[in-house]
Amino acid sequence: MYWRRTVKGARARQRAREAGEAFLSDGDLSKRVITQAKQTPERDWLGEVSAVVLQQALADLNVAYRNFFTSISGKRQGRKVAPPRFRSRKDNRQAIRFTANARFKMLDNGRLRLPKIGDLAVRWSRPLPAAPTSVTVIRDAAGRYFASFVVVAADDPLPAVDAEVGIDLGLTHFAVLSNGKKVAAPKFLRRAARKLRRLQQDLSRKQRGSNNRKKAVVKVARAHARVADSRRDWQHQLSTRIIRDNQAVYVEDLCVVGLGRTRLAKSVHDAGWAQFVQMLEYKAARRGRTFAKTNRFLPTSQTCSTCGRIDGSKPLSVRSWTCPCGAVHDRDVNAARNILAAGRAESLNACGAQVRPAPLPAPRREAGIRPDAVRSTRSVEGIFAL
Ligand SMILES: [Zn+2]
Numbered sequence: 001m002y003w004r005r006t007v008k009g010a011r012a013r014q015r016a017r018e019a020g021e022a023f024l025s026d027g028d029l030s031k032r033v034i035t036q037a038k039q040t041p042e043r044d045w046l047g048e049v050s051a052v053v054l055q056q057a058l059a060d061l062n063v064a065y066r067n068f069f070t071s072i073s074g075k076r077q078g079r080k081v082a083p084p085r086f087r088s089r090k091d092n093r094q095a096i097r098f099t100a101n102a103r104f105k106m107l108d109n110g111r112l113r114l115p116k117i118g119d120l121a122v123r124w125s126r127p128l129p130a131a132p133t134s135v136t137v138i139r140d141a142a143g144r145y146f147a148s149f150v151v152v153a154a155d156d157p158l159p160a161v162d163a164e165v166g167i168d169l170g171l172t173h174f175a176v177l178s179n180g181k182k183v184a185a186p187k188f189l190r191r192a193a194r195k196l197r198r199l200q201q202d203l204s205r206k207q208r209g210s211n212n213r214k215k216a217v218v219k220v221a222r223a224h225a226r227v228a229d230s231r232r233d234w235q236h237q238l239s240t241r242i243i244r245d246n247q248a249v250y251v252e253d254l255c256v257v258g259l260g261r262t263r264l265a266k267s268v269h270d271a272g273w274a275q276f277v278q279m280l281e282y283k284a285a286r287r288g289r290t291f292a293k294t295n296r297f298l299p300t301s302q303t304c305s306t307c308g309r310i311d312g313s314k315p316l317s318v319r320s321w322t323c324p325c326g327a328v329h330d331r332d333v334n335a336a337r338n339i340l341a342a343g344r345a346e347s348l349n350a351c352g353a354q355v356r357p358a359p360l361p362a363p364r365r366e367a368g369i370r371p372d373a374v375r376s377t378r379s380v381e382g383i384f385a386l
Contacts, residue, residue: 056097097136104135112147122147129153141221157288164248164290166340168300168332169273172319175238176332178340186234192227199223231272239279243287249280250343252300253293294342304329305337 098104098114105113106128112120114137132149139145166178175183199220206213242249277293284291303310306327314321314331322328 056099060097093138093140095136095138097134099134120147140225142225143218143221144225153286155286155288158244160288161245161247163246164250164340164344165242165246166250166294166336166338166343167242167252168336168339169251169277170332170335173332175276176336177242178333178336180330180333182332183238186231192223196220196223196227232275235272235276235279239276239283243280243283243289246289248290248292248343248347249284250292250294250339251277251280252298252339253295290347292343292347294339294346298338298342300335300338300342301331303334303338305334305341 102115104115107113107119110122110124112122112135114120114135128149128151130151130153132151134150136148136150137145138148163179168176170176173182173184174186177183199216203213203216203220206216281291283289299310299313302313304323304325304327306329307323307325309323309325311321311323318331320328320330
């Protein structure tokens with residue numbers, strides 16, 4: 001039900017834009033698509049839903065529009081933001097958000113009380129560190145329900161350690177560390193690819209609109225979800241370990257989006273670097289560690305980490321080489337050492353002062369209805385199965 005508000009809101013804004021009208025204010029829009037609509041017989045079902053949920057859907061739409069406008073006017077840096085799209089109740093992923101105003105409540109018996117929905121049984125994956133400011137209920141493509149809480153968490157710094165590390169994210173290994181450790185890439189997607197391929201073939205043979213097709217869609221979504229879950233777990237363990245063992249962590253600022261367009265795409269996405277780097281970043285911020293991405297144009301695999309000589313480009317097949325200075329290098333460990341050196345140098349150049357990182361957006365998948373709308377203060381990611 002809730003998503004239709006966003007549809008209505010998006011449509012009202014789009015009409016206003018096409019008619020050359022001024023941007024509808026948030027208040028006007030809210031009046032038009034919530035307050036007035038509730039009074040019409042065909043929209044009276046809106047009264048069955050908590051008003052906060054409707055307002056949240058509109059608030060997300062407003063943020064999406066603002067991002068779009070600042071993007072086309074050039075005020076917003078980075079990639080261009082597309083105008084908000086209509087949502088459909090046929091979308092695979094659905095989400096609603098309740099803020100504190102909605103008076104959602106954690107009951108003593110472990111259930112979650114949501115206004116106009118009721119008391120839900122929750123399988124808590126861990127205790128909440130503080131009172132949550134909002135809860136998002138998500139139904140994913142595999143038909144599973146999750147409750148994701150936004151909790152403003154105090155930083156929880158770890159005792160200082162001496163070690164610092166550079167990380168080379170590669171194709172032969174998921175990660176190679178400057179201390180010589182190599183972490184094998186878990187090719188979850190490929191291992192599961194055969195099963196997925198079979199499920200997808202099953203799906204393609206089903207008639208459009210049939211019930212069997214719907215069932216097959218869910219099966220494919222479940223298989224995908226399982227792979228994504230185990231990959232995320234594994235990345236959480238690895239990133240937690242790296243942050244715990246090192247005072248500073250440097251990675252190359254890889255243009256993963258650009259790489260994703262080449263034929264290496266499958267490996268790149270299998271590896272899921274972007275998600276992993278994001279984990280390192282927010283864990284470092286919470287745990288009082290230094291994290292930085294080094295300049296992506298450094299020829300890290302061509303430079304000798306011992307003498308600094310740039311020895312020319314080397315095809316991917318060259319796994320080790322000897323510099324004229326006598327140093328023998330493993331290609332990836334040498335690159336990781338160069339990343340560490342570059343990260344240290346760049347940190348020192350920043351006036352020698354450690355700048356406190358700005359509030360980090362919540363991890364994408366884990367809060368908010370529209371990913372672009374998520375700009376919370378640093379939040380503890382937490383997904384709790386319902
Ligand atoms: Zn050398």
